[in-house]
Amino acid sequence: DILEGCMSPLVLSPYSGWVLDRVVGQSAPETAPSRSSTPKESALLTNQSSSVEKVASASRQGSSPPSSTEPSEAKGNEDLSLLEMDQEVIPAVLPSKVTEVEGCIWMYEEMHRLKGKEGLRQRQEQQEQMVRAVYDLASEQLKRFDELKELKQHQEFQDLREVMEKSSKEAQGQQEKLKEEHRHRAKILNLKLREAEQQRQRQEELERLRKEEGQERLRRLYSIQEEVLQLNQQIDPNYRHKDLPRIDLSAYSNRGNQICGLVSGLIRTTSERGFPTQVDVANTERALQEMRGLISSMQQEIAAAVEEKKRRDEEEERQKQKELLKKEQMKAQTPAPAQQPGGKQQKEGLQVKAEESTMQWYQQLQDAAEQCVASFSGISNCKDNNEVKKIKADLQKAATIPVSQISRIAGSQLREIFDKINNLLSGKSVQSGGRTVSVTQHPQGLDFVYYKLAEKFVNQGEEEVASHRDAAFPIAVVASGIWEIHPRVGDLFLAHLHKKCPYSVPFYPALKEGTSMEEYQRMLGYQVKDSKMEEQDHFLKRMSGMIRLYAAIIQLRWPYGNKQGAHPHGLNYGWRWLAQMLNMEPLADVTATLLFDFLEVCGNALMKQYQVQFWKMMLLIREDYFPRIEAITSSGQMGSLMRFKQFLEECLQQKEIPLPKGALQSSFWRS
Numbered sequence: 001d002i003l004e005g006c007m008s009p010l011v012l013s014p015y016s017g018w019v020l021d022r023v024v025g026q027s028a029p030e031t032a033p034s035r036s037s038t039p040k041e042s043a044l045l046t047n048q049s050s051s052v053e054k055v056a057s058a059s060r061q062g063s064s065p066p067s068s069t070e071p072s073e074a075k076g077n078e079d080l081s082l083l084e085m086d087q088e089v090i091p092a093v094l095p096s097k098v099t100e101v102e103g104c105i106w107m108y109e110e111m112h113r114l115k116g117k118e119g120l121r122q123r124q125e126q127q128e129q130m131v132r133a134v135y136d137l138a139s140e141q142l143k144r145f146d147e148l149k150e151l152k153q154h155q156e157f158q159d160l161r162e163v164m165e166k167s168s169k170e171a172q173g174q175q176e177k178l179k180e181e182h183r184h185r186a187k188i189l190n191l192k193l194r195e196a197e198q199q200r201q202r203q204e205e206l207e208r209l210r211k212e213e214g215q216e217r218l219r220r221l222y223s224i225q226e227e228v229l230q231l232n233q234q235i236d237p238n239y240r241h242k243d244l245p246r247i248d249l250s251a252y253s254n255r256g257n258q259i260c261g262l263v264s265g266l267i268r269t270t271s272e273r274g275f276p277t278q279v280d281v282a283n284t285e286r287a288l289q290e291m292r293g294l295i296s297s298m299q300q301e302i303a304a305a306v307e308e309k310k311r312r313d314e315e316e317e318r319q320k321q322k323e324l325l326k327k328e329q330m331k332a333q334t335p336a337p338a339q340q341p342g343g344k345q346q347k348e349g350l351q352v353k354a355e356e357s358t359m360q361w362y363q364q365l366q367d368a369a370e371q372c373v374a375s376f377s378g379i380s381n382c383k384d385n386n387e388v389k390k391i392k393a394d395l396q397k398a399a400t401i402p403v404s405q406i407s408r409i410a411g412s413q414l415r416e417i418f419d420k421i422n423n424l425l426s427g428k429s430v431q432s433g434g435r436t437v438s439v440t441q442h443p444q445g446l447d448f449v450y451y452k453l454a455e456k457f458v459n460q461g462e463e464e465v466a467s468h469r470d471a472a473f474p475i476a477v478v479a480s481g482i483w484e485i486h487p488r489v490g491d492l493f494l495a496h497l498h499k500k501c502p503y504s505v506p507f508y509p510a511l512k513e514g515t516s517m518e519e520y521q522r523m524l525g526y527q528v529k530d531s532k533m534e535e536q537d538h539f540l541k542r543m544s545g546m547i548r549l550y551a552a553i554i555q556l557r558w559p560y561g562n563k564q565g566a567h568p569h570g571l572n573y574g575w576r577w578l579a580q581m582l583n584m585e586p587l588a589d590v591t592a593t594l595l596f597d598f599l600e601v602c603g604n605a606l607m608k609q610y611q612v613q614f615w616k617m618m619l620l621i622r623e624d625y626f627p628r629i630e631a632i633t634s635s636g637q638m639g640s641l642m643r644f645k646q647f648l649e650e651c652l653q654q655k656e657i658p659l660p661k662g663a664l665q666s667s668f669w670r671s
Contacts, residue, residue, distance in 0.1 A: 019101065214275025221276055223384065224284045225263050231291045232256040235298060252298045259291050310531070350585045350628075354507045358580065362498055362505050369495035372451050372488075376444040391441050392448070398424055398432035399449045400456040406475050415560065418478050424449060425486050453482070454492035458500060458546065466545025470662030472552040472601065477664060479549075481558025483568050490568055501525055501546040503594055506581050540589065540640070544597045551602035556664070571609050574602050582620065586629040589637040595621070596644040603657035615655075622648050 235249060235256045263284055270276035354362075373380070379395075382388040402417045424430045425446070429438040439445035457479045465472045483490035498505050502525055509523040518528045525543060527534040554574040557567055581595065599606075607614045626645065633641050651657050 212275075217276045217278070217281050218270070220281055221267050221270065221284055224288050225267055228260055228263050228288055228291050231295050232260050234295060249298060252294055255294055256291060259287050259294070263287050351583050353510070354505060354584070355580065358505060359507070362507060365491055365495040365498060368491050369451070369499075372447050372492060376448040376451065379442060379444050379448050388442065391445065394432060394435055394437045395439065395441075395445055395449055396452050398430055398437040399453045401432065403453065403456045403460055403475070403478075406460070406478055407471060414474055414478065418481055418558065421453065421478070421482055422485060425453070425482070425489070450486070450488050451492055454489050455496050457493050457549075458496040461497075461546040461549030462500060462542050463545070465549050466541045469545075469548060472545075472548045473556065473660075473662050473664050476549055476552030477556045477558060480553050480556050480567070480569075481561055483553070484558060484561055484565075487568060494569075497546060497550060501543050503543060503590060504547060504550055504577070506577060506584060508584065508587065536589065540593050543590065544593055547594050547597045548601050551598045555602055555605040571602075571605055574598075574606060575610060578606070578617065582617070582625050586625070586632060588629075588632045588634065589640055592629050592633070592644045593640040596640065596647055599651075599657070600647065601660045603651070604659050607657045615652075618648065618652060622652060 235253045266276075266280055266284055266287075270280050353359075379388060379392045382392070399421070402420050405417055406414065420430055424437070424439065427438065427440055427446070429436050431437075439449050442448075457475065460475050461472070465475065479489075479493065483493065498507070502509055502523070509520070511520050515523075518531060521528050521533050526539055527542075551574065554567070554569055554571055578595075578598065581591070586592070610617075626648065629641060629644075
């Protein structure tokens with residue numbers, strides 16, 4: 001309200017009208033006697049009175065008389081002072097009275113304005129005090145809130161720490177309990193082990209006491225005599241090395257015969273007197289050591305003579321082999337600069353190495369094969385036990401002879417061979433060479449048969465299929481059926497196949513530092529005998545036979561088996577092999593041969609399985625990959641390349657891959 005009074009426009013006091021009325025009323029009679037004054041003066045007075053009346057009427061219109069209850073005591077005093085002033089002004093009815101009244105009014109308004117300012121200042125001070133009080137109160141409340149929040153956080157932290165301490169104590173208690181149980185179990189196990197060890201020692205002691213020392217010595221003499229005779233058989237007096245015609249081993253043969261006679265005489269003497277003494281055993285052992293030394297000396301002499309003979313031409317042969325292998329390796333690792341038929345250069349970037357996942361798969365199969373070999377080491381390394389040797393020979397014959405008998409015979413006979421192999425692997429007894437054989441005759445017999453059977457299947461591809469391509473299908477259908485029932489045979493088959501034919505992975509071994517030439521040639525799949533590598537035609541023939549067998553296996557299933565499940569190694573693996581071959585740089589002579597053999601055997605099945613995608617692959621081979629092979633093929637290696645080219649052109653022209661020659665038809669099984 002105070003601010004509104006100061007800001008509103010100035011108005012006359014509500015008492016100003018009343019004062020003017022009294023002033024005008026008293027001045028009227030006094031002006032009457034002065035009518036004798038000049039007209040000019042009367043006009044002036046008239047103007048003054050009219051102005052006063054106008055002011056009074058304006059005051060009445062602008063304000064109403066004040067109520068008796070509204071003015072305070074201070075305002076009443078001010079009004080009295082104003083009345084007194086009016087009474088003093090009234091007697092002097094002069095023209096300046098109006099001005100004086102207006103001045104009084106102005107003074108009153110000025111006092112009222114100052115009073116308003118003072119009230120406003122007091123109100124502002126009061127508001128500032130209230131703000132400060134509220135601010136202080138809010139600050140105190142904020143402090144209390146922060147203290148309460150901090151107290152709550154502290155309490156929560158305390159609760160959390162108590163929970164953690166409790167859980168830690170419980171965990172420690174549980175751990176102590178587990179430790180105590182472990183100590184108790186370890187104590188029990190130690191007691192059991194100690195008892196078992198004591199029991200074993202007692203049994204060994206009883207066994208040792210049951211054996212007679214004389215019989216042990218006699219058996220020792222017999223074993224020494226047998227070994228001496230076997231060593232003596234290794235000395236051939238008529239031995240002539242093909243590169244060393246002058247070497248003479250008659251002296252070694254004579255001394256070996258003398259040692260055999262000495263041992264035989266000792267055994268006859270000890271038999272007549274009963275049991276041999278320790279001196280007799282020592283004499284026969286010295287004779288055995290002498291025989292071993294004799295054999296070692298003979299072998300050293302032969303090796304020294306052969307080494308001397310080799311030394312003359314070894315450098316020349318090695319240099320030739322290095323040049324040949326470096327040339328092959330450069331061809332394999334250098335992208336072919338062939339041109340497309342349209343004149344554009346082929347895109348570079350084919351792989352030289354196999355994919356990492358493929359190499360991991362290859363290594364897993366090789367590790368599995370090594371573990372299998374280690375698992376039947378008791379059979380393979382046995383030399384002194386004739387019974388184990390006999391079991392080993394019988395199992396090997398039972399596993400390999402039926403595979404050798406597979407050929408394009410009637411389906412019923414092929415089923416008999418399959419059943420015989422399956423029964424052997426299933427632990428049943430089979431007849432082999434007039435003897436009853438079973439893998440249960442030795443704890444390691446099953447692993448031995450698995451390994452030898454898989455090895456024999458690969459050997460059949462390397463030898464039989466390489467010579468008679470039609471044999472791939474009957475061998476493959478038996479191998480596929482055995483693989484489906486006994487998956488471990490399939491894994492070992494792949495391990496043997498990859499080792500003998502790394503291109504079946506596909507995998508191109510690289511020459512590493514420190515690897516000899518002969519070892520690298522074997523890694524590439526070549527056969528090396530007497531430091532001489534086999535001829536290229538023979539090598540390609542073996543690789544072709546193994547690839548053909550693999551291509552037949554992935555598309556065939558044993559017709560009498562359970563066909564509800566998937567093929568253990570079906571066409572999808574063949575498609576993957578083909579794709580990976582085309583992603584790798586070609587090898588001269590090798591790539592064209594293997595692709596032709598694979599597509600000739602398996603192309604019809606892949607065409608039916610993959611249809612449009614297969615024909616896209618065939619076009620890719622003709623348009624993109626075949627020029628790469630052609631670019632690295634020399635004039636002497638064009639036979640396999642032209643055969644592959646003719647096959648591609650005929651298939652693409654006829655839009656058909658013919659059935660491979662020798663494929664098994666339904667009539668074969670009905671026969």
